[in-house]
Amino acid sequence: MKDSGKISPSVIRRLPRYYRFLSNLEKAGVSRISSKALSEKMGVTASQIRQDLNCFGGFGQQGYGYNIKDLKTEIEGILGIDHKCKIILMGAGNLGRAVATHMPFDELGFELIGIYDAAPLFTGLKIKDLPIKQMDTLGDFCRLHKPQTAILCVPDDSAKELVAQLYKLGVHSFWNFTHYDILTDFPDALVENVHLSDSLMTLSYQIKCNF
Amino acid sequence: MKDSGKISPSVIRRLPRYYRFLSNLEKAGVSRISSKALSEKMGVTASQIRQDLNCFGGFGQQGYGYNIKDLKTEIEGILGIDHKCKIILMGAGNLGRAVATHMPFDELGFELIGIYDAAPLFTGLKIKDLPIKQMDTLGDFCRLHKPQTAILCVPDDSAKELVAQLYKLGVHSFWNFTHYDILTDFPDALVENVHLSDSLMTLSYQIKCNF
Numbered sequence: 001m002k003d004s005g006k007i008s009p010s011v012i013r014r015l016p017r018y019y020r021f022l023s024n025l026e027k028a029g030v031s032r033i034s035s036k037a038l039s040e041k042m043g044v045t046a047s048q049i050r051q052d053l054n055c056f057g058g059f060g061q062q063g064y065g066y067n068i069k070d071l072k073t074e075i076e077g078i079l080g081i082d083h084k085c086k087i088i089l090m091g092a093g094n095l096g097r098a099v100a101t102h103m104p105f106d107e108l109g110f111e112l113i114g115i116y117d118a119a120p121l122f123t124g125l126k127i128k129d130l131p132i133k134q135m136d137t138l139g140d141f142c143r144l145h146k147p148q149t150a151i152l153c154v155p156d157d158s159a160k161e162l163v164a165q166l167y168k169l170g171v172h173s174f175w176n177f178t179h180y181d182i183l184t185d186f187p188d189a190l191v192e193n194v195h196l197s198d199s200l201m202t203l204s205y206q207i208k209c210n211f
Numbered sequence: 212m213k214d215s216g217k218i219s220p221s222v223i224r225r226l227p228r229y230y231r232f233l234s235n236l237e238k239a240g241v242s243r244i245s246s247k248a249l250s251e252k253m254g255v256t257a258s259q260i261r262q263d264l265n266c267f268g269g270f271g272q273q274g275y276g277y278n279i280k281d282l283k284t285e286i287e288g289i290l291g292i293d294h295k296c297k298i299i300l301m302g303a304g305n306l307g308r309a310v311a312t313h314m315p316f317d318e319l320g321f322e323l324i325g326i327y328d329a330a331p332l333f334t335g336l337k338i339k340d341l342p343i344k345q346m347d348t349l350g351d352f353c354r355l356h357k358p359q360t361a362i363l364c365v366p367d368d369s370a371k372e373l374v375a376q377l378y379k380l381g382v383h384s385f386w387n388f389t390h391y392d393i394l395t396d397f398p399d400a401l402v403e404n405v406h407l408s409d410s411l412m413t414l415s416y417q418i419k420c421n422f
Contacts, residue, residue: 102306207320
């Protein structure tokens with residue numbers, strides 16, 4: 001494997017999509033695919049596929065195609081999803097519960113080890129066999145189990161204080177569903193934002209422009 | 212307002228974020244802000260803000276700043292969120308329920324008018340005062356109420372058939388939480404994908420690179 005530090009961010013952004021298509025092909029029993037066939041399935045040019053995949057070793061052989069299993073393993077390594085990173089969920093409201101039950105964490109490089117919510121009403125209820133815990137136990141839990149990452153599904157107005165608390169406890173990476181801008185206060189944090197309202201507004205724009 | 216067709220896609224992608232910041236400022240009672248102050252809040256350069264906002268009319272006055280209400284109204288117009296587009300939710304599982312309860316549709320240019328799920332178990336249950344309906348009533352509903360947009364929160368393997376059905380019924384825009392690649396089969400559809408697993412894999416990559 002080439003040093004993944006040298007792969008451009010735009011290629012990295014595209015890797016999860018390659019990974020999804022390759023996983024589906026593997027599940028369907030396909031073992032090899034040409035860049036042309038893959039390009040037709042993915043709706044990008046074969047030349048883009050060859051360029052992207054050549055960035056990390058060029059698994060394709062002229063006239064022979066890509067070995068799907070090898071390529072998938074390679075992408076797993078680059079994305080780091082072959083190692084499990086401990087993650088905790090903050091906020092067990094509608095969105096938090098959906099994320100906890102919907103996401104196949106173990107297939108994506110994570111192990112969900114704890115769920116917290118400020119509402120005493122939820123304490124002890126289970127999601128995916130994990131009990132929802134009270135916030136006052138968060139410190140001890142983090143010192144003992146050392147989660148690296150937190151999913152933020154809390155109200156926007158409590159996010160800032162919560163991130164400060166988590167940061168002190170050694171949690172420095174965040175899958176952020178709130179609108180709190182973590183990097184403004186913690187420029188060294190690793191952050192992936194999911195701004196659902198931005199996404200829906202972008203769709204609104206597309207629809208408006210089409211009328 | 213300038214013709215929004217001439218605004219570059221990258222500026223459009225940034226508009227929802229401006230909109231969010233301006234909304235928060237307005238809620239906090241702020242009426243004017245300089246590009247410098249806005250840039251500090253948003254973590255982008257003042258020059259980028261001036262360039263972006265000049266694309267559609269240049270509401271800022273030298274030494275006087277932007278009128279927040281006017282700018283917000285302008286962005287609402289560009290994004291089309293001042294008009295309400297009828298949207299239906301397909302799939303009332305964990306994710307669908309979270310999306311239906313969590314999203315302030317009316318603030319984002321949409322009106323949620325119907326919820327459908329294939330599971331008879333859910334039929335009649337209400338989410339946000341809307342009853343979950345049976346799939347066999349979808350055709351009549353669409354002919355009567357003419358929704359333009361559907362939110363897809365169904366399992367991946369049922370998405371293709373469902374989109375084909377919706378397309379025939381006049382629903383041509385999709386907020387897609389599935390991994391089905393709508394544009395491959397319907398290149399004219401308007402699609403905004405939310406690929407949560409891609410987002411989490413991207414975070415995994417960031418974490419891996421930081422060790």
